Amino acid sequence: MRRCIPTFARLAALLLVASIVEVWADPSVAAEMDARHETAPVVLQLHWYPQAQFAGYVMAEEKGFFRKAGVAVRLRWSVAGERPFQRLVDGQADFCIGWLSDAIRQRDAGQPLVNLAQVFQRSSALLVTWRRSGIKTPEDMNGRRVGLWGGDNDVQVLAFFHRRHVQPIVVPQSASIVPFLRGAVDVASAMHYNEYHKLIEAGVSPDQLHVFSLADDGLAFPEDGIYCTESTRGDRSAACLALATASRQGWDYALGHETETLDAIMRHCRAANVHTNRNHQRWMLRSVAAAIRGPEGGKPAPWGSLSADVYGGVARMLLDERMIRTIPPFEQLYQPVDR
Amino acid sequence: MAFSLRNKLILAVSLPLLAVYLTVLALEYRAGRAVAIAQMERHLTALTGKMAAEIDRDMATAAQAARSAAATLTDFQPRGREPIDAMERSILATNSTIFGTAVAYEPGAFTTDRQRFAPYLHRGDAGGKLQGVEIRYDYTRWDWYLLPKLLGRPTWTDPYFDDGAGNILMCTYAAPFYRQGKFQGVVGVDIDTADIQRRLKAVDTHGGYCGLVSQTGTFVSHPNDHYIMGESIFSLAAWHELAALDAVGREMIAGKTGVRRLSDVETGRPTWVVFAPVRSVQWSLYAVIPDEAVMAEVNRRLNRQAAWLLGGLALIVAIIVAASTWVSRPIARLAAAAAQVARGNLDVRVADYGGHDEVGHFVTTFNQMVGDLRENIEVRVRETAARQTMERELQIAREIQTSLLPMARPPFPHRSEFTLDAETAPAKIMAGDFFDFWFVEDDVLALVMADVSGKGVPAALFMAVGRTVLRNFSVPGQSPAQVLTVANRVMAAQNEKNMFITLFYGHYHVKTGELVFANGGHLPPYVARQDGTLAVLDAPDGPLVGVIADAEYGERRTTLAPGEMLALYTDGATEARNADGLLLGDDGLRAMFAQLQSRPVDEVCQLVLEKINGYRSSPEQDDVSILALRRAAAG
Numbered sequence: 001m002r003r004c005i006p007t008f009a010r011l012a013a014l015l016l017v018a019s020i021v022e023v024w025a026d027p028s029v030a031a032e033m034d035a036r037h038e039t040a041p042v043v044l045q046l047h048w049y050p051q052a053q054f055a056g057y058v059m060a061e062e063k064g065f066f067r068k069a070g071v072a073v074r075l076r077w078s079v080a081g082e083r084p085f086q087r088l089v090d091g092q093a094d095f096c097i098g099w100l101s102d103a104i105r106q107r108d109a110g111q112p113l114v115n116l117a118q119v120f121q122r123s124s125a126l127l128v129t130w131r132r133s134g135i136k137t138p139e140d141m142n143g144r145r146v147g148l149w150g151g152d153n154d155v156q157v158l159a160f161f162h163r164r165h166v167q168p169i170v171v172p173q174s175a176s177i178v179p180f181l182r183g184a185v186d187v188a189s190a191m192h193y194n195e196y197h198k199l200i201e202a203g204v205s206p207d208q209l210h211v212f213s214l215a216d217d218g219l220a221f222p223e224d225g226i227y228c229t230e231s232t233r234g235d236r237s238a239a240c241l242a243l244a245t246a247s248r249q250g251w252d253y254a255l256g257h258e259t260e261t262l263d264a265i266m267r268h269c270r271a272a273n274v275h276t277n278r279n280h281q282r283w284m285l286r287s288v289a290a291a292i293r294g295p296e297g298g299k300p301a302p303w304g305s306l307s308a309d310v311y312g313g314v315a316r317m318l319l320d321e322r323m324i325r326t327i328p329p330f331e332q333l334y335q336p337v338d339r
Numbered sequence: 340m341a342f343s344l345r346n347k348l349i350l351a352v353s354l355p356l357l358a359v360y361l362t363v364l365a366l367e368y369r370a371g372r373a374v375a376i377a378q379m380e381r382h383l384t385a386l387t388g389k390m391a392a393e394i395d396r397d398m399a400t401a402a403q404a405a406r407s408a409a410a411t412l413t414d415f416q417p418r419g420r421e422p423i424d425a426m427e428r429s430i431l432a433t434n435s436t437i438f439g440t441a442v443a444y445e446p447g448a449f450t451t452d453r454q455r456f457a458p459y460l461h462r463g464d465a466g467g468k469l470q471g472v473e474i475r476y477d478y479t480r481w482d483w484y485l486l487p488k489l490l491g492r493p494t495w496t497d498p499y500f501d502d503g504a505g506n507i508l509m510c511t512y513a514a515p516f517y518r519q520g521k522f523q524g525v526v527g528v529d530i531d532t533a534d535i536q537r538r539l540k541a542v543d544t545h546g547g548y549c550g551l552v553s554q555t556g557t558f559v560s561h562p563n564d565h566y567i568m569g570e571s572i573f574s575l576a577a578w579h580e581l582a583a584l585d586a587v588g589r590e591m592i593a594g595k596t597g598v599r600r601l602s603d604v605e606t607g608r609p610t611w612v613v614f615a616p617v618r619s620v621q622w623s624l625y626a627v628i629p630d631e632a633v634m635a636e637v638n639r640r641l642n643r644q645a646a647w648l649l650g651g652l653a654l655i656v657a658i659i660v661a662a663s664t665w666v667s668r669p670i671a672r673l674a675a676a677a678a679q680v681a682r683g684n685l686d687v688r689v690a691d692y693g694g695h696d697e698v699g700h701f702v703t704t705f706n707q708m709v710g711d712l713r714e715n716i717e718v719r720v721r722e723t724a725a726r727q728t729m730e731r732e733l734q735i736a737r738e739i740q741t742s743l744l745p746m747a748r749p750p751f752p753h754r755s756e757f758t759l760d761a762e763t764a765p766a767k768i769m770a771g772d773f774f775d776f777w778f779v780e781d782d783v784l785a786l787v788m789a790d791v792s793g794k795g796v797p798a799a800l801f802m803a804v805g806r807t808v809l810r811n812f813s814v815p816g817q818s819p820a821q822v823l824t825v826a827n828r829v830m831a832a833q834n835e836k837n838m839f840i841t842l843f844y845g846h847y848h849v850k851t852g853e854l855v856f857a858n859g860g861h862l863p864p865y866v867a868r869q870d871g872t873l874a875v876l877d878a879p880d881g882p883l884v885g886v887i888a889d890a891e892y893g894e895r896r897t898t899l900a901p902g903e904m905l906a907l908y909t910d911g912a913t914e915a916r917n918a919d920g921l922l923l924g925d926d927g928l929r930a931m932f933a934q935l936q937s938r939p940v941d942e943v944c945q946l947v948l949e950k951i952n953g954y955r956s957s958p959e960q961d962d963v964s965i966l967a968l969r970r971a972a973a974g
Contacts, residue, residue: 150480172480176497179485182486184490200577201555202571202592203588203589277574277575277578278574280574
């Protein structure tokens with residue numbers, strides 16, 4: 001019942017030292033870094049524990065794509081409750097991965113966040129119910145218990161209920177799928193790449209479940225993107241370009257080399273004491289590959305792109321839900337490096 | 340000796356025996372396997388059941404403590420923290436299986452000024468001093484708080500890792516408490532699963548291991564630490580694509596008891612899984628044992644049996660080898676001896692084998708046979724030598740006999756009054772025919788054509804005698820009848836074997852062509868007359884020569900005109916038979932002479948003999964002799 005206290009902090013410190021030593025130990029890299037006046041590694045904060053959701057960044061680091069692009073990057077994992085955008089503002093991280101809806105809200109709240117690349121093009125968010133619960137439509141969720149993670153992640157779900165005039169009983173939800181398995185909640189929030197498959201790995205067969213895909217319901221909130229602060233974007237555009245380019249290379253590599261990527265992910269998981277298995281990480285890698293490709297059946301979107309339409313859709317929804325006061329200008333938030 | 344008698348024996352005995360042994364071993368194996376599996380099932384079902392019950396009991400005891408505390412808090416509203424701390428101390432003091440306990444309040448429920456309040460008391464390292472902390476994080480989202488709250492009843496959480504306490508995998512039983520029907524919070528007790536893991540590791544499964552899976556099929560206890568909380572039965576089944584494992588996993592999380600045969604996810608070898616539910620926590624306790632471990636004792640026993648059986652078989656083979664060597668050695672010696680015999684060595688003998696059995700009898704018989712064979716061959720060799728000697732002598736006799744006949748051709752080259760030739764074709768080596776001619780006086784030529792009864796050496800000898808007698812008594816002044824009468828008397832007197840001769844004897848007067856002749860039972864001669872006819876001379880009818888001592892022979896006369904030819908012959912000519920058995924006969928022979936009468940005498944003799952030989956089916960039928968005399972043509 002005690003909380004896991006920052007093994008991560010210790011780990012992070014260790015990694016920091018290790019990467020500095022590594023950089024200085026390699027004369028060619030050191031020379032390159034000098035040339036670019038980048039003496040310390042930048043920190044890329046990922047918004048959860050190690051898992052295949054972040055395979056591209058792990059492989060970019062693993063295969064040296066960051067270094068080759070001219071930026072030394074240190075990956076930092078988050079713990080539950082940690083807010084990567086806050087880390088950017090605090091200056092503890094230079095770059096982070098975050099959700100678009102969250103970024104818009106932060107921007108509205110005055111935080112100078114910039115999206116460098118919208119990596120996931122499609123939402124993986126689901127609402128899952130038992131078939132036996134009799135919930136067949138969103139309207140059936142009226143008065144039923146729905147588990148929500150709390151915070152930014154729920155925006156999409158709340159918008160979904162609002163549009164359908166559904167009033168469920170909202171119950172807090174952790175990363176655990178047990179409340180849903182035990183029937184403590186009727187509807188669970190789930191990411192296709194994670195919780196949904198955890199249910200399958202707990203012996204639930206897909207035909208026992210009824211799944212509502214929020215993306216299919218017109219709530220296409222694209223999730224993971226690469227963010228930094230406006231000042232980083234302005235002052236260190238070379239590092240921004242290098243990080244975005246190498247990330248893309250990392251993703252290309254990860255999706256093309258499943259076995260090697262899973263090896264690296266599992267290594268990170270073990271190092272961070274994350275209990276998972278290869279089968280789950282493989283599912284996740286394949287699922288996020290689909291999210292990167294873009295809307296199902298549609299033309300694959302250009303890597304890292306974010307259209308003003310999609311942005312506008314998400315922002316309007318947030319405005320409708322009164323989660324933001326005004327819609328931040330698209331050009332302010334989305335400043336891709338190749339522009 | 341690729342397939343010697345011995346090898347055949349060995350195969351004939353050992354193959355059926357081997358088949359029987361293998362069948363026995365296979366049946367043993369089946370029976371043993373059934374027993375071993377039944378034993379394993381009994382043992383492990385009992386074992387897992389017992390372990391599950393033990394864990395269940397501990398869990399139930401811990402759960403009871405939480406439920407009691409929750410009931411107390413429902414009835415009694417503590418003022419201040421002290422009663423709560425006391426309650427927690429009491430729980431840990433009375434329940435050694437409980438690792439830690441917390442009373443967690445709904446925000447604002449303990450005191451209105453505190454959002455959350457959750458004092459936690461737990462055991463220190465190695466069961467040392469109790470340590471108290473206040474839970475700072477937002478526990479209201481956590482399963483141990485949320486589940487009893489939402490379900491409205493006490494419940495166990497799934498196991499979860501607590502990183503702060505050094506990788507302690509724990510699970511919590513939490514009971515809700517209420518005030519006036521309103522949810523106030525939960526009382527939770529933690530169980531350190533390390534204790535259970537240790538207990539399971541110590542269980543003797545006879546070559547396997549025990550473990551636990553939670554309600555989600557996730558491993559709580561497993562020999563591979565990486566599996567714990569990471570893998571579930573279903574993740575393994577999916578990764579390794581084992582549908583059977585998936586099905587077993589579903590049975591396990593459904594709280595069933597069972598024994599299933601699966602293939603091991605890592606080795607792929609057949610493995611048994613026995614499982615039983617730990618009902619309070621909805622876990623499943625399992626024992627895994629490789630099939631080879633189940634069968635180890637059976638296999639050991641079978642190996643021992645197989646060793647004994649094979650040892651026995653080896654002994655039997657050794658006995659066969661010895662016995663067959665004992666039997667086959669004299670047979671091999673016999674074979675070698677037989678080979679020597681085949682090469683002609685008849686002196687070979689097989690050493691006495693000493694046994695009075697079939698082989699001993701065989702050896703004796705063989706030796707006897709070789710001895711007999713040798714004797715036989717010696718006799719044969721002697722006989723052959725004797726026959727060869729005799730044949731040589733007969734050849735000489737024949738040469739002598741032939742030399743008795745007038746050899747010169749033409750016989751009288753200085754006499755122009757006539758031409759004469761004679762030929763004989765003997766039936767066997769020694770012929771009984773003979774002819775002769777000589778000048779009794781200057782102008783009188785004696786002519787003889789005779790046929791001795793019988794053939795071969797006796798006939799030849801009698802012929803020699805006859806010829807000598809004739810020549811001796813044929814003196815000038817004697818007529819043919821007188822000569823024949825005297826010769827007959829002499830020959831009859833010496834004829835103890837009762838042989839006889841048919842004999843034509845004549846005196847031919849070369850100047851006049853007159854022929855005076857006597858005949859002792861011989862066939863009448865032919866005369867080819869000037870007019871072209873072939874006449875049969877009317878010969879005087881005298882008895883066979885050498886039979887009747889006082890027989891008197893008459894004589895006749897005829898005259899050959901110039902150019903006329905006299906032909907004498909023996910009965911071998913007229914009695915020649917063709918392949919159909921038909922006799923040539925007097926007519927046939929006369930026709931031959933008639934056809935050839937104008938030819939010179941040597942050709943007549945030669946061609947008539949050829950014709951007769953051509954007619955008759957085999958030359959051995961009888962002797963044939965021909966004599967032809969032609970008076971020279973006038974002028």
